[in-house]
Amino acid sequence: MSTQILMPALSPTMEEGKLAKWHVHEGDEVHAGDVIAEIETDKATMEMEAADDGTIGKILVPEGTEHIPINKPIAVLLEEGETASDAAPSPAPQPTAPQSTAPAPSAKEEAQEGSAEHVMSRIAEQIRANENGHARTNGHGRIFASPLARRLARERGIDLAALTGSGPHGRIIKADVEHARPAAGAEAAEGVAEAPRRGELVKAPPPPAVRGLTDKQIRAFYEPGTYEVVPLDTMRRAIAARLTLAQQTIPHFYLNIDCQLDALLSARERMNGMAPHDGPHAFKLSINDFIIKAMAMALQTVPDANATWTEEGLLRHRASDIAVAVALEGGGLHTPIIRNAEVKSLSEISNEMRDLAARARSKRLAPHEYQGGSTTISNLGMYSIDSFDAVINPPQASILAVGRAEKKPIIKDDAVKIATMMSATLSVDHRIIDGALGAELLGAFKAYIEDPVTMLV
Numbered sequence: 001m002s003t004q005i006l007m008p009a010l011s012p013t014m015e016e017g018k019l020a021k022w023h024v025h026e027g028d029e030v031h032a033g034d035v036i037a038e039i040e041t042d043k044a045t046m047e048m049e050a051a052d053d054g055t056i057g058k059i060l061v062p063e064g065t066e067h068i069p070i071n072k073p074i075a076v077l078l079e080e081g082e083t084a085s086d087a088a089p090s091p092a093p094q095p096t097a098p099q100s101t102a103p104a105p106s107a108k109e110e111a112q113e114g115s116a117e118h119v120m121s122r123i124a125e126q127i128r129a130n131e132n133g134h135a136r137t138n139g140h141g142r143i144f145a146s147p148l149a150r151r152l153a154r155e156r157g158i159d160l161a162a163l164t165g166s167g168p169h170g171r172i173i174k175a176d177v178e179h180a181r182p183a184a185g186a187e188a189a190e191g192v193a194e195a196p197r198r199g200e201l202v203k204a205p206p207p208p209a210v211r212g213l214t215d216k217q218i219r220a221f222y223e224p225g226t227y228e229v230v231p232l233d234t235m236r237r238a239i240a241a242r243l244t245l246a247q248q249t250i251p252h253f254y255l256n257i258d259c260q261l262d263a264l265l266s267a268r269e270r271m272n273g274m275a276p277h278d279g280p281h282a283f284k285l286s287i288n289d290f291i292i293k294a295m296a297m298a299l300q301t302v303p304d305a306n307a308t309w310t311e312e313g314l315l316r317h318r319a320s321d322i323a324v325a326v327a328l329e330g331g332g333l334h335t336p337i338i339r340n341a342e343v344k345s346l347s348e349i350s351n352e353m354r355d356l357a358a359r360a361r362s363k364r365l366a367p368h369e370y371q372g373g374s375t376t377i378s379n380l381g382m383y384s385i386d387s388f389d390a391v392i393n394p395p396q397a398s399i400l401a402v403g404r405a406e407k408k409p410i411i412k413d414d415a416v417k418i419a420t421m422m423s424a425t426l427s428v429d430h431r432i433i434d435g436a437l438g439a440e441l442l443g444a445f446k447a448y449i450e451d452p453v454t455m456l457v
Contacts, residue, residue, distance in 0.1 A: 296341035
């Protein structure tokens with residue numbers, strides 16, 4: 001029978017994508033492994049391969065279409081002997097159910113069911129469902145349901161465990177809850193709060209959810225015709241969602257230190273002078289290469305800071321995987337990762353970073369090249385920024401914001417001297433890194449930067 005080709009989840013952070021280009025047409029024969037399309041995610045443009053042999057019976061989504069949810073059918077693959085009439089996707093069943101008196105969710109809440117704010121939990125659950133072969137639970141009793149479905153179920157007194165999900169991989173969605181009957185006695189108990197016993201402490205109700213201004217409210221501040229609306233692309237939406245999530249869920253605090261770069265600049269000049277200018281061993285070191293290496297070594301010196309927060313416990317990382325923020329032309333950024341940076345030479349880091357940055361700017365990175373990481377380095381020194389505070393990129397526990405190198409007067413040996421100084425500000429997750437531990441990490445970084453020979457030992 002015909003098979004639906006679904007919008008793939010190409011990374012754990014992807015919840016929707018753009019079908020950038022089709023490499024096939026209706027009627028074309030394809031074989032497993034053939035490239036059939038290019039999919040643009042929030043971070044990269046990736047090739048999509050056919051999973052089976054067959055004939056493209058119908059293309060359901062034209063190229064150039066944006067905001068396609070994962071697992072949505074985009075084409076139909078015919079088996080041998082089937083015709084184009086077999087290519088129509090089967091309509092989803094529409095069960096009927098009694099009307100509910102619960103308030104209908106707002107349009108904004110409906111949109112949030114598929115919004116980027118829930119990307120981490122949604123995609124992680126779907127990936128686990130694929131790997132474990134379970135539909136509604138992950139084998140430990142956890143029920144897969146969208147946030148909106150969970151809220152409606154609570155309001156209507158419906159047991160999610162009793163429902164069969166009609167979403168991707170058996171996920172319970174809003175429609176499943178709307179078509180279900182409330183549990184016995186739930187309607188009678190709705191809105192009735194149990195009176196507190198004498199002497200019992202009464203818990204305060206949770207604070208109302210903080211919501212930003214609506215588009216209509218924002219536009220009311222500005223005269224019509226004085227602005228133009230620039231549509232949000234997939235990357236900008238993902239950046240907004242992830243950084244909002246970071247500020248709301250990660251308790252940030254900041255540590256700042258000044259580093260003297262004169263010894264580093266002298267070593268860099270000598271190394272570049274001795275480096276071959278062409279051939280496979282050619283390299284040209286930048287200050288950022290030293291910063292990457294120093295941060296990697298600092299995490300090895302202070303291993304308690306090389307961790308990631310989870311509710312079950314801290315993930316203590318063995319390697320120092322250093323992500324580096326790369327600005328993209330037209331807006332947005334990528335964070336390609338130098339893996340095992342603590343054991344790589346400065347020339348290896350330099351050449352690898354140059355390759356990763358070039359492919360990041362053309363959105364040609366593979367997911368494993370920008371996902372995860374121990375920490376991130378964001379360097380705005382080339383823009384003449386003295387110092388700044390950066391937002392942590394989850395699930396990492398820290399980010400180092402680096403300012404420009406500038407000659408300044410300093411006091412050394414009771415005398416005023418001129419030195420090249422650089423400001424570094426470390427943003428850390430207070431759930432993992434306390435003040436003293438963060439200071440220890442930043443102090444180790446400063447020690448490596450100011451005495452770069454120690455990075456070569």
